[in-house]
Each structure stands twice: as structure tokens, then as C-alpha cells.
Amino acid sequence: MIDNLAAYHFVAIDDPTAVADWLRALAEAGELRGTVLVAPEGINLFLAGRVEAIDTLVDAVRADPRFATLQIKRSRSEAVPFARLKVKVKSEIISFRRPDAMPLAAPARAPDVAPEDLARWIAQGHDDAGRRLVLLDTRNREEVAHGSFAGALTLPIDNFTELPDALVPHRDALRDATVVSFCTGGIRCEKAALWMRADGMNNVLQLDGGILGYFERVGGFGYDGRCFVFDDRVALDPALRPLHDGVEAA
Structure with missing residues (x-):
């Protein structure tokens, strides 16, 4: 059974590229697929993989004081619903331009x-x-x-x-x-x-x-x-x- 994670968190990030590289390494270590967006205003995660791998990533992210209160939503599927892992640095984690x-x-x-x-x-x-x-x-x-x-x-x-x-x-x-x-x-x-x-x-x-x-x-x-x-x-x-x-x- 595959675990699907959806989470976002608004917090000031001075080093979005470094955070993106860190999240990529965590996701790759757990063989997770999905999308990771990082911006100066926060992070937005859609990831899928083994339950244990999702747990490990969530624990590691919450261990960073900036993301300690990260709220997550989880659901299950029979297979991974993403073809690959994508990690991007953006100006906003959801574009609104206001x-x-x-x-x-x-x-x-x-x-x-x-x-x-x-x-x-x-x-x-x-x-x-x-x-x-x-x-x-x-x-x-x-x-x-x-x-x-x-x-x-x-x-x-x-x-x-x-x-x-x-x-x-x-x-x-x-x-x-x-x-x-x-x-x-x-x-x-x-x-x-x-x-x-x-x-x-x-x-x-x-x-x-x-x-x-x-x-x-x-x-x-x-x-x-x-x-x-x-x-x-x-x-x-x-x-x-x-x-x-x-x-x-x-």
C-alpha cells in the first residue's frame, strides 16, 4: 500500500535553493515521487511512497524549527500516482500575484x-x-x-x-x-x-x-x-x- 502526503507551510525561507536540495535528498533517500515546491514564503509538498518513507520525511522536516508545526494530509493508494520526483524553486508556492x-x-x-x-x-x-x-x-x-x-x-x-x-x-x-x-x-x-x-x-x-x-x-x-x-x-x-x-x- 502506498501513502500519499499533501502538506504546505507558510514560513520565511531565506535559502529556498538549499531547502529544495535538502528536501530532494530526503525524498530520494525514501524513493518518494511527487512534487516539491519551495519559495521564500514556504513549502508545498505532494509526495507518495512507502508509509515508512513518508514517516521518515515528515519527522525530518518537522525537526527543522521552521517547519515544526507542518500540518499534513495523508491518503492511501495501491500504486504511486506520480511518474517521478520534481523539485522546484518558485517565487510563490501557489501563484496569486497579489x-x-x-x-x-x-x-x-x-x-x-x-x-x-x-x-x-x-x-x-x-x-x-x-x-x-x-x-x-x-x-x-x-x-x-x-x-x-x-x-x-x-x-x-x-x-x-x-x-x-x-x-x-x-x-x-x-x-x-x-x-x-x-x-x-x-x-x-x-x-x-x-x-x-x-x-x-x-x-x-x-x-x-x-x-x-x-x-x-x-x-x-x-x-x-x-x-x-x-x-x-x-x-x-x-x-x-x-x-x-x-x-x-x-
């Missing part, structure tokens, strides 16, 4: 809502203060096609950088709602929530851990379909089972 959405520059992380609380709000039809609830999908149309929260506001975007312009026609209609932004694992909705709050939308929260965190802690309540993932499994159902179980390359 200086007012940089977590390290913000005075605080955008407020979040726990999956268990969101499930309760969905069941109620409003938040705990009685405000109507709007779920905002920050993913692109290809991802949304595999599934989303029932009744969520989805946007006709192909890239995350298009989200601000696509949101403009909806802003007035969102003013009296509690808006919960969500994405696959949390990284995009974290930046999106920061940008929206900086842009005057103080009624925006982010779903802690994204869809995968919701599946892990709550299941599929209120969600229709599967969650697209960025590997050969294509999409995961609320039990974190893949649509396609990636086939190892020869």
Missing part, C-alpha cells in the same frame, strides 16, 4: 472555520450568528467539474490568478453573508481569504484544511461528487478513495 494576499506580510492569518463547524452550519443553513452561509470555491473550472459543496458559488476561472476579477460581479450579493472560501488542501483559500479581507470583505473565512481536511474529519456531508487532486488518481471521494489508482511507471 501583494495583499501574502501570508508572511499579513498581520495575522485569515480567520478559519473548522470542518466540524462548517458541517453544522451547512445543516443549519446559516452560521452560529444566524447569518446566511455562502461557500466560495476558489478552484478552477476543471477541478469544480469533479465535485464541490452543494450550492457553492463557483467561478469561471482557469487559473487562480483570475479569481479577483471573476469575483467582482458577486461582491454586492455577498455583503450580508458569512463567506467561507475553500479549495483542495487549504493553500489557495488561505491566500484568497487574506486578499478578500484586505480588499474590504471582512465577512470572509477560510475552511481549515480545505476539502481534503473536511473529508478526513467530517466525510462528505454537504459535498457533491469528488475532489480533484493533482496526480494520477485524478479525484478522491469523501472516503479518500481514488477515482483512478495511479499506475507505477516502469
Whole structure:
């Protein structure tokens, strides 16, 4: 059985190339495949391999004080859903190109809502203060096609950088709602929530851990379909089972 790791962490990195080389060495030592992104704002990991190898890498990464609080999401598959290991140094670990959405520059992380609380709000039809609830999908149309929260506001975007312009026609209609932004694992909705709050939308929260965190802690309540993932499994159902179980390359 193969273990699949997804994790990101925003933290200042003065030496992204050195960190990338270190992560590459850790991944290669465990014969892991997947994608590692390193930027001055943090790290973003999608890796797969033996359970013991994933454990070893996570322990080594968390031993570095910069990544001690790294939060991870894990799922299983029959085969490795990546053809090879890719390690890249980027300007952002998720490109948004909005200086007012940089977590390290913000005075605080955008407020979040726990999956268990969101499930309760969905069941109620409003938040705990009685405000109507709007779920905002920050993913692109290809991802949304595999599934989303029932009744969520989805946007006709192909890239995350298009989200601000696509949101403009909806802003007035969102003013009296509690808006919960969500994405696959949390990284995009974290930046999106920061940008929206900086842009005057103080009624925006982010779903802690994204869809995968919701599946892990709550299941599929209120969600229709599967969650697209960025590997050969294509999409995961609320039990974190893949649509396609990636086939190892020869």
C-alpha cells in the first residue's frame, strides 16, 4: 500500500535553493515521487511512497524549527500516482500575484472555520450568528467539474490568478453573508481569504484544511461528487478513495 502526503507551510525561507536540495535528498533517500515546491514564503509538498518513507520525511522536516508545526494530509493508494520526483524553486508556492494576499506580510492569518463547524452550519443553513452561509470555491473550472459543496458559488476561472476579477460581479450579493472560501488542501483559500479581507470583505473565512481536511474529519456531508487532486488518481471521494489508482511507471 502506498501513502500519499499533501502538506504546505507558510514560513520565511531565506535559502529556498538549499531547502529544495535538502528536501530532494530526503525524498530520494525514501524513493518518494511527487512534487516539491519551495519559495521564500514556504513549502508545498505532494509526495507518495512507502508509509515508512513518508514517516521518515515528515519527522525530518518537522525537526527543522521552521517547519515544526507542518500540518499534513495523508491518503492511501495501491500504486504511486506520480511518474517521478520534481523539485522546484518558485517565487510563490501557489501563484496569486497579489501583494495583499501574502501570508508572511499579513498581520495575522485569515480567520478559519473548522470542518466540524462548517458541517453544522451547512445543516443549519446559516452560521452560529444566524447569518446566511455562502461557500466560495476558489478552484478552477476543471477541478469544480469533479465535485464541490452543494450550492457553492463557483467561478469561471482557469487559473487562480483570475479569481479577483471573476469575483467582482458577486461582491454586492455577498455583503450580508458569512463567506467561507475553500479549495483542495487549504493553500489557495488561505491566500484568497487574506486578499478578500484586505480588499474590504471582512465577512470572509477560510475552511481549515480545505476539502481534503473536511473529508478526513467530517466525510462528505454537504459535498457533491469528488475532489480533484493533482496526480494520477485524478479525484478522491469523501472516503479518500481514488477515482483512478495511479499506475507505477516502469
